[in-house]
Amino acid sequence: MATKERRIFSALETDIDAIVLMNGTEPNLDNSFFYATGITSGLFEHAVAIITPRRVEVLASKLEELSAKVAGVRTSTYSTEKELAELIRSRLKGTRRVGVNFDGLTHANFRFIRKHSGGGRMIDVTKAIQNARMIKDQEEISRIKKACDIGSRVGDMIPKFVHSGVRETEAAAELNYRMMKLGAEAPSFETNASWGPATAEPHYVPGARRLKKGQLALFDYGAAYRKYVSDITRTFVCGAANTRQKRMYETVLSAQLAAIDAIRDGASGKKVDEAARSVIDRSEFKGRFIHSTGHGLGISVHDPGGLGPQRDTVMKEGMVMTVEPGVYVKGFGGVRIEDDVLVTKNGHRLLTNASKEFISI
Numbered sequence: 001m002a003t004k005e006r007r008i009f010s011a012l013e014t015d016i017d018a019i020v021l022m023n024g025t026e027p028n029l030d031n032s033f034f035y036a037t038g039i040t041s042g043l044f045e046h047a048v049a050i051i052t053p054r055r056v057e058v059l060a061s062k063l064e065e066l067s068a069k070v071a072g073v074r075t076s077t078y079s080t081e082k083e084l085a086e087l088i089r090s091r092l093k094g095t096r097r098v099g100v101n102f103d104g105l106t107h108a109n110f111r112f113i114r115k116h117s118g119g120g121r122m123i124d125v126t127k128a129i130q131n132a133r134m135i136k137d138q139e140e141i142s143r144i145k146k147a148c149d150i151g152s153r154v155g156d157m158i159p160k161f162v163h164s165g166v167r168e169t170e171a172a173a174e175l176n177y178r179m180m181k182l183g184a185e186a187p188s189f190e191t192n193a194s195w196g197p198a199t200a201e202p203h204y205v206p207g208a209r210r211l212k213k214g215q216l217a218l219f220d221y222g223a224a225y226r227k228y229v230s231d232i233t234r235t236f237v238c239g240a241a242n243t244r245q246k247r248m249y250e251t252v253l254s255a256q257l258a259a260i261d262a263i264r265d266g267a268s269g270k271k272v273d274e275a276a277r278s279v280i281d282r283s284e285f286k287g288r289f290i291h292s293t294g295h296g297l298g299i300s301v302h303d304p305g306g307l308g309p310q311r312d313t314v315m316k317e318g319m320v321m322t323v324e325p326g327v328y329v330k331g332f333g334g335v336r337i338e339d340d341v342l343v344t345k346n347g348h349r350l351l352t353n354a355s356k357e358f359i360s361i
Contacts, residue, residue, distance in 0.1 A: 004036050004132070009053045011128040012099070018092060019051040019099035019125055020117070022109045030104030031300045032129050040226045042067030048084065048113075050091050059087045088116040099125035130304035134296060135318040141342060143228035144298065144320055148340050148351040150182045150223040151230040155354030159361045164213055164238055168193045168206035171219070179223040188222035188229030189301045199235070200334040202291060202326065213239035216333040217361060222301060229301050231322050232352050233338035236361045245335075248285065248327050249358045252335045255279035255325040259293050259307070263321065263341055263348040269306055269313035276325040277309075285327040294322040297340055319343040320351070 008019065021033045025045045033049050034040070037058055044067075048059040057074045068075040078084040092098060098120040100113060114122055136144065154175055162171050171193035179187060194204040196215035211217055215238050222231040235252075237245055259276035273293040280289045292308025297320045305313040307321060315321075324338030340351040 004038065005051045005056050006053055007132040007135075008036065008051065008125075008129055011131040012125060013128065014097070014123065016097050016099040016123060016125060017052070017095040017120070019101075019129075020088070020092070020113050021049040021051070021101055022105060022113060023047050024106040024109055028106050030101060032101050032104050032133065034227050035129075035133055035299045037068075037071065037073050039068060039071040039073060041070070044068075046084070048088060050088075057091065059084060059091075085112075085116045088113065089118060092117045092120060094118070095120040097121050097123050099123050099128075101129050102126050103130075133298060133303060134305045134313075135316060136298060136320055136342075137318070140228060140298060141318070141320070143226045144230065144340070144342075145351055147184065147188070147223045147225040147228055147230035148232070148353075150179050150184050150225065151221065151232040152352045152354040153182055154178045154221070154223075155219070155232055155234050155352075158219060158234065158236065159359055162193075162211065162217060162236070162361050164211055166211050168195055168198070168209050168211075171211075171217075172206045172221075175219065175221050179221070182223075184223035184225055186224045188224040188231060192218070192220040194218045195238075196333055197331055198333075200328040200330050200332065202328065202334070202336065211238050214242070216245060216335065218334065218336060220336065220338065227299055229297065229299070230340055230352065231297055231301050231324075231338060232340065232354065233324055233326075233336045234354060234356070235335045235337060236359050238361055240360060241358060245333070246358065247283075248329075248333075248335045251280060251283045251285055252325055252327050252337050253356060253358075255289075256323055256337045256339070259323045259325060260339070260341055260348065260350070263315060263323070263343060265315055265317045265343055265345055265347075267315040269311050269315065270309060272307045272315070272323075273309055273311075276323070280325065280327060285329075288327045288329060289325055290328055291326070293325055294338075294341075296320065297322055315343045317343055317345045 296305030326336030
């Protein structure tokens, strides 16, 4: 099986002598740095990865030396910016074309690399890195599956600890605690617990709102495990659901199942999106599905690839995608159901398995 560096270079559309990935300070860290190096701990602020078809070397401060060496990565350390610049110059001496990942690079770091690259031409290789990252190997799939297992187990726990009167922030904290107790290194993104009208806001940030009887309760969260992540959404109702809430939930669930069923090697991302969107647009909730059906998942919660009207990713074996249709009615609430799906040779495999029953809490 090809190593990550060979996978990246095989995806290039032009000749490149070396690729340089460089982190800024948190949160301006390039996930592709961790993808290419295989490092699973440490921040690696201002660290550099120099990649050739047969070699990866990390240039890191002495603060991160142990984390890099534990990961088995060839590592050189520096103490000052001047020493880092000298290391870059020595490693890039004689290179004519230097690949950089524009999507993960700050402008300041781009200028730093260009200044010390020895005059090599800077080439954007973002697309090649994205294409390499879309197809997961067995180790990556194993880590994602572990993250999905953690998220699924916590999803099935939600009715046990969320009840009328609980604040959104309390519920979010409990989700994070339980994921980490089960082995997650961290939440994969800021956990969303939202009640009532707030469930109609897809990217809501939990607040002091208390859950009331009759309200929808939406949870969008994920676990990180050895740098790979899960992303799952489940929607519940506090007390008895009314007729409109039931119809909303049934519509979204039908849309999600239709989209999942459409996923297979060679399928179009647009077609998968259409499978979900057409179900919703045939219902009373037409026009209430306001985002794409899904996105890539891997070392980032928004890995390359997507399922949407403008994102025609061709499904290939080894891709992992989220499938998350939703319906949102301002002032009333929203329903979203999200699972993580692996594209296989003959179809797909669901990686998240928390119950999708419309449960009263």
